Amino acid sequence: MRRFSLFVLALVWAAPLTAQEVTVATWGGAYEAAQRRAILEPYAETTGRAVATVQYDGSVAALRDRAGAEGWDVIDMLADQARAACDAGLLLRLDAGAILGPGAEADFSLRAPTPCGIAQNVYARVLAYDERAFPGVKPTRIEDFFDPVRFPGPRAVQRGPDGILEWALMAEGVPPEQVYGLLSTDRGLRLAFRRLDAIRDEIVWWDDPAEPARMLAEGRAVMAAGFNGRFFDVAAQGGAPVDIVWDGRIIGTEVWAIPAQTDAPEAARDFLAHALRPSSMARLSELIPYGPARRSAFARIGLNPESGVPMRAHLPNAPQHGGRALIRDAAWYANTRDLRQRRFQAWLEGGG
Amino acid sequence: MTAAPDTPSPARPLARVVILTATALGVGTAASFAAIAFVELVSLLNSALLVAPRARVQWEKLPWLVTAATLLVPSLGGLAVGLIHRYLSPERRPLGPPDVIRAVQFHRPLPDVRSGLVSTVTAVLSLGCGASVGQYGPMVYMGALFGGVAQRLRARVPNLGGIAMSCGVAAAIATAFNAPIAGLVFAHEVVLRHYATQAFAPVTVASVTGYVIANVIFERPALFLVDFAGVAHGHEFALFAVLGVLVALAAIGFMRLVLACGPWMARRVAVPALRPAVAGLAVGMTALALPDVLGIGTETLRFATIEGAFGQTELLVLIVAKIVLTALCVGAGFSGGVFSPALLIGSLIGALFWMLASGAGGVPTSGVAVYAIGAMMAFASAVIGAPLTCILIVFELTRNYDITIAAMVAVVFSNLVSHRLFGRSLFDIQLARRGMDFSRGRDRAHLAALPVRDLLSDAAVVMRPGDSAAQVDARLARAGWRQAFVLDGDGRLAGVYSPSEGVCPAGLQFEEDTSLADAMERMRGFVGDAVPVVTREGGRYLGAVSEADIVAAWLDHAARIREEENAAL
Numbered sequence A: 001m002r003r004f005s006l007f008v009l010a011l012v013w014a015a016p017l018t019a020q021e022v023t024v025a026t027w028g029g030a031y032e033a034a035q036r037r038a039i040l041e042p043y044a045e046t047t048g049r050a051v052a053t054v055q056y057d058g059s060v061a062a063l064r065d066r067a068g069a070e071g072w073d074v075i076d077m078l079a080d081q082a083r084a085a086c087d088a089g090l091l092l093r094l095d096a097g098a099i100l101g102p103g104a105e106a107d108f109s110l111r112a113p114t115p116c117g118i119a120q121n122v123y124a125r126v127l128a129y130d131e132r133a134f135p136g137v138k139p140t141r142i143e144d145f146f147d148p149v150r151f152p153g154p155r156a157v158q159r160g161p162d163g164i165l166e167w168a169l170m171a172e173g174v175p176p177e178q179v180y181g182l183l184s185t186d187r188g189l190r191l192a193f194r195r196l197d198a199i200r201d202e203i204v205w206w207d208d209p210a211e212p213a214r215m216l217a218e219g220r221a222v223m224a225a226g227f228n229g230r231f232f233d234v235a236a237q238g239g240a241p242v243d244i245v246w247d248g249r250i251i252g253t254e255v256w257a258i259p260a261q262t263d264a265p266e267a268a269r270d271f272l273a274h275a276l277r278p279s280s281m282a283r284l285s286e287l288i289p290y291g292p293a294r295r296s297a298f299a300r301i302g303l304n305p306e307s308g309v310p311m312r313a314h315l316p317n318a319p320q321h322g323g324r325a326l327i328r329d330a331a332w333y334a335n336t337r338d339l340r341q342r343r344f345q346a347w348l349e350g351g352g
Numbered sequence B: 001m002t003a004a005p006d007t008p009s010p011a012r013p014l015a016r017v018v019i020l021t022a023t024a025l026g027v028g029t030a031a032s033f034a035a036i037a038f039v040e041l042v043s044l045l046n047s048a049l050l051v052a053p054r055a056r057v058q059w060e061k062l063p064w065l066v067t068a069a070t071l072l073v074p075s076l077g078g079l080a081v082g083l084i085h086r087y088l089s090p091e092r093r094p095l096g097p098p099d100v101i102r103a104v105q106f107h108r109p110l111p112d113v114r115s116g117l118v119s120t121v122t123a124v125l126s127l128g129c130g131a132s133v134g135q136y137g138p139m140v141y142m143g144a145l146f147g148g149v150a151q152r153l154r155a156r157v158p159n160l161g162g163i164a165m166s167c168g169v170a171a172a173i174a175t176a177f178n179a180p181i182a183g184l185v186f187a188h189e190v191v192l193r194h195y196a197t198q199a200f201a202p203v204t205v206a207s208v209t210g211y212v213i214a215n216v217i218f219e220r221p222a223l224f225l226v227d228f229a230g231v232a233h234g235h236e237f238a239l240f241a242v243l244g245v246l247v248a249l250a251a252i253g254f255m256r257l258v259l260a261c262g263p264w265m266a267r268r269v270a271v272p273a274l275r276p277a278v279a280g281l282a283v284g285m286t287a288l289a290l291p292d293v294l295g296i297g298t299e300t301l302r303f304a305t306i307e308g309a310f311g312q313t314e315l316l317v318l319i320v321a322k323i324v325l326t327a328l329c330v331g332a333g334f335s336g337g338v339f340s341p342a343l344l345i346g347s348l349i350g351a352l353f354w355m356l357a358s359g360a361g362g363v364p365t366s367g368v369a370v371y372a373i374g375a376m377m378a379f380a381s382a383v384i385g386a387p388l389t390c391i392l393i394v395f396e397l398t399r400n401y402d403i404t405i406a407a408m409v410a411v412v413f414s415n416l417v418s419h420r421l422f423g424r425s426l427f428d429i430q431l432a433r434r435g436m437d438f439s440r441g442r443d444r445a446h447l448a449a450l451p452v453r454d455l456l457s458d459a460a461v462v463m464r465p466g467d468s469a470a471q472v473d474a475r476l477a478r479a480g481w482r483q484a485f486v487l488d489g490d491g492r493l494a495g496v497y498s499p500s501e502g503v504c505p506a507g508l509q510f511e512e513d514t515s516l517a518d519a520m521e522r523m524r525g526f527v528g529d530a531v532p533v534v535t536r537e538g539g540r541y542l543g544a545v546s547e548a549d550i551v552a553a554w555l556d557h558a559a560r561i562r563e564e565e566n567a568a569l
Helices: A002-017 A029-047 A060-070 A079-087 A096-100 A142-146 A164-170 A176-183 A186-197 A211-217 A228-236 A265-275 A278-287 A330-348 B013-048 B053-059 B063-088 B097-105 B113-128 B136-151 B160-177 B180-192 B197-217 B236-268 B272-289 B298-303 B312-332 B339-360 B368-384 B387-398 B401-421 B426-433 B442-448 B469-479 B516-522 B547-566
Strands: A022-026 A051-055 A074-078 A117-130 A155-158 A203-206 A223-227 A242-257 A325-327 B461-463 B484-487 B493-498 B502-504 B530-534 B541-546
Touching (some): A022 A060, A022 A265, A029 A051, A029 A228, A029 A265, A029 A278, A060 A079, A074 A079, A079 A117, A079 A242, A096 A117, A117 A142, A117 A211, A117 A228, A117 A278, A142 A164, A142 A223, A142 A242, A155 A211, A164 A176, A164 A186, A164 A242, A176 A186, A176 A325, A176 B053, A176 B298, A211 A223, A211 A228, A211 A242, A223 A228, A228 A242, A330 B053, B013 B053, B013 B113, B013 B136, B013 B160, B013 B197, B053 B063, B063 B272, B097 B136, B097 B180, B097 B426, B097 B442, B113 B136, B136 B160, B136 B339, B160 B197, B180 B197, B180 B387, B236 B272, B236 B339, B236 B401, B236 B426, B272 B312, B298 B339, B312 B339, B339 B368, B368 B401, B368 B426, B442 B516, B484 B541, B493 B530, B530 B547, B541 B547
Parallel strands (some): A022 A051, A022 A074, A155 A223, A242 A325, B461 B484
Antiparallel strands (some): A117 A223, B484 B493, B493 B502
16 A cells, blocks of 8 residues: 555656656676666666766766766766865766654664765675686685785786775784774785785786676686675676685765756656665675665575575675775875876886 | 870681771672773773774774874863862872871871762873773772771770771772782782781682682783793893883982972962863873873783883883973872783883893894883882882783783882982872871871970979979979979060079970970980970970870871781781
């Protein structure tokens, strides 16, 4: 009964808006495919509103340059990017209570660090390895990534300071709670780059997030730093025996936001209300291993419709993973980007 | 001031159990929440005022802002602390563990609540502004403040005041360190200095209350987790012992400097309210080149356990800077303790020692972490005089058995040396300078703090100029005394008169500041009714104390201490 009335309400609200199309800016690839199936298509079906997608590279610059011209209405962003974009006035401030309904905010296990975004899912930067490269003892800890003697072979690393510096300090025995505090000092950065020196000659760089999984599959690397969803895909599609080491995972938050230049803010808010339901989140997590931001969504997650894999075990925020987990500090990330980039570039050029 | 306590008859055992438990729970809960609020407030201030590295680095694009904050925040913070002490605190100084020890040991109330609250606020301010002082001293005092409130309830339970204050102390430490066993032992080892069941039980309850609040309600992680597989070589235990001895010497230097800095600052800066500002400026200027000296130094503490985080000279400079700045800040009147800086200085010394032993000395070792942690606790235990507490803190902070065993060796050797060459702790030496000397035991300290002046009796017979021998004889006979004290025209003691021997010089006399302990020593072999008490300046007669009163006072005190130390309920 209640569901029916909600449906009617949605129709009534949607009626004057149906003409409008909602344009969602997102990441492309397997992620977008899953998003289409889990969120965009059901939304289009229930509201009768057309949903179009555009791909972007996740940067604030892209939002600034393209949102107006291409008519973006909704954007899928990393939390720290959303924070920076919010500060720059590129996003609308959101009233989460009004969009989600009363009481729903308490259901979120993670919060967006910005008033312009609402947390939707979590992903993790993880260490993955090729089973074929280590028939005997396998890597189990983040320390192993920096140990080319026990675990020889090329390592795939993103060309940039994100994630790898945190790992370098965790490999020094720094507990996750202290990683960002220590990385905030010159001494901490020096230590991290010193640790990186140990594998300098073993690193193969990647720029495209799809690359590390491919590198493992093609044997160009034996270990790789990358995003858990990509590694899962390669393994699930039978591409390569890739396994994930959950120790040292860096958990990041993905948020939904609305560009300030949207010409359909009401439709955008309506879309967010749909996308942020526990059922939508659970559907997405069944298709791709990104964990839901809402606690109540966890209970709804079942098998992957294609492979029949039970998906709950593959989510970065699944409670059963042991080892260390670092929650990415989005504010710190946003405010230290230049410094880290500068130091990283200096290290790349051999300065250290 | 209330008159001498007219001890009401104690409540019934069941009532006492209820009162003690309720006190433990109430004081423990309050102290624990307050400790959490204290830590959170300091961390909030550290972030807002760009003291914490994590906040500083995010403003890296505006270097002038970081520089200005580094110089101004500690200086202006110091100025505020100085002014608040000057105008709002009746005591006009920060309060800390020595004041708690004094109150508990001598069954006195704490200094007034207002001074205590002001001291707590200035401690938050001092720490929040990055002064080189510790947070645990103020937290101990804050815990005791809640105990002091319970003491005022005048429930009819003997020793309730001391127990309630110890409950507050234990809960604060248990919460702040997330270490309930250490909190319990600290309260006994440093504050109560005995282990009577009557105190042990409620203090344990308070300590566990603190732990439950910190762990179950707020889910705070262990403070200092380290990965350590165990001591790899047997000879390292000898190194730990040597490390303990060296650390003790450094700790003695540190404590002497802390004690000397107060008077030194007083000579240099005439206006007391300005002293913390001067010390703050010194901290700020040093921090421009050496940001590690700012504040509590959580990050630096962690770096000390990482191999190669510091160069050798860098370590040496940092150790000296931290010692000098801490002494300066404490001496200048910043509100804060010495424990956290002691942890930091100790761990840096341990890292330096490890570097020399394994690098220059070529001795195989099991890594820097165990040396840093061993030295950290060895230094701290010499400063606060609590070896057991420090060993347990290592255990509870690191949750690592192997490190605890190693640290234990360093701790006892350090304590041995510092106790022998300096004194039991910085607190005890500070108290001794205020006339409360615990170096020869609690009982002696109690008796040493009781002036015989309090036992003066007006019953003694005096012989003034003009009194005839017959008059005095009659008065003596009436009073039942055998001696009268002869005074001259100015009221000075001139001798002792007895009917049989006439006027003789007085064999034994006490001064107005003679303590009961001294009196007992000096009365060895004394024969007579009473001992005259005179002023040290001018020898004016004040009265006399009878031998019987001195012995009775001594017996009463011994009985009271015995009862306190053996009370079951």
